[in-house]
Amino acid sequence: MKKLLLPVLLLLPLPVHALTVVATLPSLAAIAKQVGGAQVQVESLTSPHQDPHYADAKPSLIVSLNRADVLVVNGLDLEVGWLPPLLLQSRNARIQKGAAGYVDASQAVRLLGVPKGPIDRAMGDVHPGGNPHFLLDPRSGARVALLVAKSFAKADPPNAATYQQNASALAASLDALAATTTAQFAQIPAERRRIVVYHDSLTYLVDWLGVKQVATLEPRPGIAPSPQHVAEVLQVIKSQNVKVIAQEEFYPKNTGKTLAGLAHGALAVLPGGADFPTETYAVHIKNVAQALRAGL
Amino acid sequence: MLRIILSRRTVGSSLLLASLMFLTLPAIALALPEAPTDAAAMAELEAALAADASAAVEDVPPVADSSLMPKMALIFDGTAAWFSDRDNLQAGGHDPYRTGFNLQQLELHLESNVDPYLHMQANIVWGKDGVELEEAFAQSTALPWNLQVRAGKFLTPFGRLNPTHPHAWSFVDAPFALTKMLGPDGSRGLGTEVAWLAPLPWFLEVRAAASHPDAETGRSFAGEDGKTVGTLYDLLWTGNLRQFFALTDDWSLYVGVSEQQGTGPNREADTTQLYGADVYLRWRPVDDADRLAVSLQAEGLYRRRSWSGQQLNDWAGYAQVVADLNPHWQVAVRDEQGSGVQDDPLDPLWTGHRQRYTAQVTWFPSHFARIRLQGSADIPSWRDQPIFAGMLALETVIGAHGAHAY
Incomplete structure (x- = not known):
């Protein structure tokens, strides 16, 4: 029996990482990897090219969640369509809500789009806690990095100082990136810093860059554009001389392309998330800002 | 002789399942914080707990925080239907069954964490026969050894479609394979279940459940008139093994095998075994x-x-292809087939082969509503004429819209 066991043990991979981390979004995974460095192994549950509202609840994700020491979620119900049953079946008490390994990134950031009054489904797919797309502002990313470091420090105290140093350095560089990019956009005349968006997902981006969102192609969040509404948006585009229709890559592009053609402008297709693991969060943010600026 | 062999086999696997259930009891104890062994420390802890308990009573706010309400959803399914024959073969509890307007269901779904160790869910359904508690169970969230235990009233883990509710179905009515063999309301009952996730690089889950068979929800076991449960062997035992393979980012394969066994209506003499296999192959380009x-x-x-004293063997199944073209349109086709036996006490008229073809097209005005147009041709070999049906079904959802299982 012992003779049999030894080769089997040799085949088992050695635990080289102190923490196993799972993030729902690739941008969160990229932040977590930079905070954790070589001490953590990070996996993203979704691809940067897919709409995180509508991922499939694949059972393979249960396996990933089952092994995680820390789970980083975006929060504000962005993942409500697929994450809850996976988390329930993960059989992992470390990452359930309320446990130290459950990190809700939205808890760290300044929120926009929080409904002021009572909400109703007739208003569309409104997120009751606020607009969940805060990762498009690097200042939010910086706050998330600090929150992630706190959680890593709790889960792996021997490396706590490393996590905190990594997070502080990342937060400082993201804040610096935010300031320099804002300054670049400020040089563009205000009348050109106007865009039309597809979904209300660029709220934090326009807030950060001092860009004005003059209209939304979806008449209400999650409700597809109707011909009448698009005609109204076209009037707004013409009267305000808007040149850019902006949207993330995972929303339908036909309406945006047609409108951009009619307005003699451009459709700016923004990357959906950091292309983890090859791309850092900062590079992703630079690419987003670049894609937007190119059209203005 | 055959019966003796069969019942021995039943006893063997039932005992195995029963011991699995008992194995989970120490697991529950392990999940709770470890008890201190020092008597003095124990006394100190008890005093502190007592003090906290009396303080907590005084600190309770007069009104509960509304955010602690369970997630709640109300789902309505209603249909305008037409059948070419008044004497059609619709057998499902949620199936439209008559020409004219049909209430399929109004389903109230509630769920919430109970505490850090348990989750609870309930589905209360208003249907054509009144109000019924369809499911109500608690599920563990913090057991060791990759175990998860459910207890309460639930749909048994047999196959792919049985554990789901009409909101998750791709057709207006249930496949006849399920209504014939599992029952008009599917296979469900009061009982308990253990589910184990294998520590493998891919998803492999094994479930074992024991539940109480009733006439409506376990007809292959309890018969049409029901039966009494005398021993453990009279319970309905369900086993299920599922595996999921993420073939690529876009292609996934989900397969399962299931088994159900128990005694028949005459529990001293009758036995029933049900075997099932299911496959789900999905292509979804992740960046579309x-x-x-x-x-x-x-x-x-x-x-x-x-x-x-009779040996009755039969089979039934379905295959369907569903295409989601975009967030607003879906089309699907289904082929169902099944055999029949002479002198079947459950379906005396169903003596031969039956086939039904169904096609549907669905429009989703939003994520929370759907309008489904469905047509079918039912061809039972024991009837002179096929039975044609047309249905226009409306579903609306208010409240929390829970995630769908894969």
Whole structure:
């Protein structure tokens, strides 16, 4: 029996990482990897090219969640369509809500789009806690990095100082990136810093860059554009001389392309998330800002 | 002789399942914080707990925080239907069954964490026969050894479609394979279940459940009139093994095998075994902005009954292809087939082969509503004429819209 066991043990991979981390979004995974460095192994549950509202609840994700020491979620119900049953079946008490390994990134950031009054489904797919797309502002990313470091420090105290140093350095560089990019956009005349968006997902981006969102192609969040509404948006585009229709890559592009053609402008297709693991969060943010600026 | 062998086999696997259940009891104890062994420390802890308990009573706010309300959803399914024959063969509890207007269901779904160790869910359904508690169970969230235990009233883990509710179905009515063999309301009952996730690089889950068979929800076991449960062997025992393979980012394969066994209506003499296999192959290009997806789903069931000295063996199954073209349009086709036996006490008229073809097209005005147009041709070999049906079904959802299982 012992003779049999030894080769089997040799085949088992050695635990080289102190923490196993799972993030729902690739941008969160990229932040977590930079905070954790070589001490953590990070996996993203979704691809940067897919709409995180509508991922499939694949059972393979249960396996990933089952092994995680820390789970980083975006929060504000962005993942409500697929994450809850996976988390329930993960059989992992470390990452359930309320446990130290459950990190809700939205808890760290300044929120926009929080409904002021009572909400109703007739208003569309409104997120009751606020607009969940805060990762498009690097200042939010910086706050998330600090929150992630706190959680890593709790889960792996021997490396706590490393996590905190990594997070502080990342937060400082993201804040610096935010300031320099804002300054670049400020040089563009205000009348050109106007865009039309597809979904209300660029709220934090326009807030950060001092860009004005003059209209939304979806008449209400999650409700597809109707011909009448698009005609109204076209009037707004013409009267305000808007040149850019902006949207993330995972929303339908036909309406945006047609409108951009009619307005003699451009459709700016923004990357959906950091292309983890090859791309850092900062590079992703630079690419987003670049894609937007190119059209203005 | 055959019956003796069968019942021995039943006893063997039932004992195995029963011991699995008992194995989980120490696991529950392990999940709770470890008890201190020092008597003095214990006394100190008890005093502190007592003090906290009396303080907590005084600190309770007069009104509960509204955010602690369970997630709640109300789902309505209603249909305008037409049948070419008034005497049609619709057998499902949620199936439209008459020409004119049909209430399929109004389902109230509630769920919430109970505490850090348990989750609870309930489905209360208003249907054509009144109000019924369809499901109500608690599920563990913090057991060791990759175990998860459910207890309460639940749909048994047999196959792919049985554990789901009409909101998750791709057709207006249930496949006849399920209504014939599992019952008009599917296979469900009061009981307990253990589910184990294998520590493998891919998803492999094994479930074992024991539940109380009733006439409506376990007809292959309890018969049409029901039966009494005398021993553990009279319970309905369900086993299920599922595996999921993420073939690529876009292609996934989900397969399962199931088994159910128990005694028949005459519990001293009758036994029933049900075997099932299911497959779900899905193609969804992960970066498609229109959320295009095409899936193939098939389930087959084989039933062996030794009832009143007779050996009755039959089979039934379905295969369906569903295409989600974009967030607003879906089309699907289904082929169902099944055999029949002479002198079946459950379906005396169903003596031969039956086939039904169904096609549907669905429009989703939003994520929370759907309008489904469905047509079918039912061809039972024991009837002179096929039975044609047309249905226009409306579903609306208010409240929390829970995630769908894969």
